[in-house]
Amino acid sequence: MQAVILAAGMGKRLKELTKNNTKCMVKVNGVSLIDRMLHQIEALGLSRIIIVVGYEGNKLIDYISTLHISTPIEFIENPIYDKTNNIYSLSLAKDWLCREDTLLFESDLIFEDSVLEALLNDPRDTLALVDKYESWMDGTCVKLGADDRIEAFVPGKRLVFDERDEYYKTVNIYKFSRHFSETHYVPFLDAYQCALGQNEYYEQVLRVIALLDDPGIAAKRLEGQLWYEIDDIQDLDIAESMFSPDDDEKISLLQGRYGGYWRYPKLLDFCYLVNPYYPTERMKDELRANFDTLLTQYPSGMHINSLLAAKNFSVHEENILVGNGAAELIKSLMGTLRGKTGIIRPTFEEYPNRYSQTEHVVFTPDNKDYSYTADDIMGYFGDKEIENLIVINPDNPSGNYIPKADVLRLVKWCGERGIKAVIDESFVDFADEEDSTIISQDILDANSSLYVMKSISKSYGVPGLRLGVLASGDRETIALMKKDVAIWNINSFAEFYMQISEKYKNDYSQALKKLRAERARFERELAAIPGLRVIPSQANFVMIETAEGISPKALLKALMIKHNLLIKDLTAKTEGGNYLRIAVRNTEDNNALLDALKAELL
16 A cells, blocks of 8 residues: 655645745644654555656755655656646545555545554555544535445535535545546546636546446545644644644643634534523524625624614613623723732632732631622721722632622622622523522612623623623713723624524523533532532533542543543632633533543542
């Protein structure tokens, strides 16, 4: 068996990275794509490697000569690489295809060794390696029938996105038997080029072959093995995190993205916090039905969106402000505060990070649950010189909850002392207490120094819309902040979501009931695992203390590397304590985490 690598392309989308060298010479974690691929192929003990070069071909040949590859390498030059596509590059190697069984690669790939093992261990002699289609993928897909028969090759420009669940993406690694090349691929390759020219993709030939009664090629589905195709700098950035040889660095790079995990195949994210039961399919259908309009029309300005928020939360427009996520509003609000600010730790660091550390007055509960009451807060800060107090309720990461009546006592206590009370109730809808919000016109009117923050992303399960609101009795500050943020600070999709949300209030209530029930079940199951102590939570996450000898960092690493599960290590937040935070997802996902924890701890 031999290998053929197509490496003639220019890689224009990688910009300056391919200005003076080929695409496959770009490095991922310090190792070039071609270096990694050639050493992986060499380990297979093949008879030879044929490489089709073009753009900066001499530079690539010279570079490969420094890699100490012992497998014989043959180079073929594509002199018109800038006028042709890879169908022509492969046609230059067609005589080699007919000499021996062949592994065919495109040179812009990075993959685990297990990807090649899956292909080579399959006894079928001619295979297209495929993986389940994900929304971020680009290029040719296939539809599969019984026994992995390829029913159709579908070019990227002809994908029907409503049928995306039926697609498998070609990995651009193939196994061709010599017989298949002689009787199928090469004859069709010649005919296709004669008919349609040389500026095509070689997979178009396979598309025609798949129409035969006996196409001679089947699909090999990957089952979680990692691979990535690198076309641009974002692909390169993602590949750096996926294929980092250092597990700690891999996790650090992944966490440092702060989202976008839909680009990571099969990763289950238990770190970031959303509502797994909302929005409903019907609400999503309504959003989809209006996609064209929302994509192509400007959103309304701040005044109209404030009216929408006022309608949704039953307050006056002058008392509420819409933000591009709560983070935008936190930044703006913290910029209006002056003087010492009371903070309860551990906490959501966005608030203290937006305020001078020299102005922090910190209360840390003196118990292993990090629990506290309104009276604890008033007792601690009663003799402190503070002008502002920030309370997250339920708190993040502890899940500690202060009942509504006690929050109102705390707000009144602050008002009597001239303290501005910032209450973040982003998770309050998940509390067992049904009427838990303090966003109410009566409450705002009675408390001119009250500021209530709410993240729509977390409660309503729409983090991609980036929505948050701030409600306050301080109309002057609200008006000031409306001038501080951009007039078009939310997009049309977020505006439309607010426009229709009232119709789905009953569905939202049902989703909250499902979440509470699943949280209770999840807490029971977690508590039954030896070495884990569950701190009761009123949010859509659970804080856990691990027993002595169980490192949160080591457990996080095992779950990420071995099980593709991401959780939150709280070591830095709890000054070395053995704590983790785990989001509450749906039952199926939660069970996957439970199984992984049992595998690591039992």
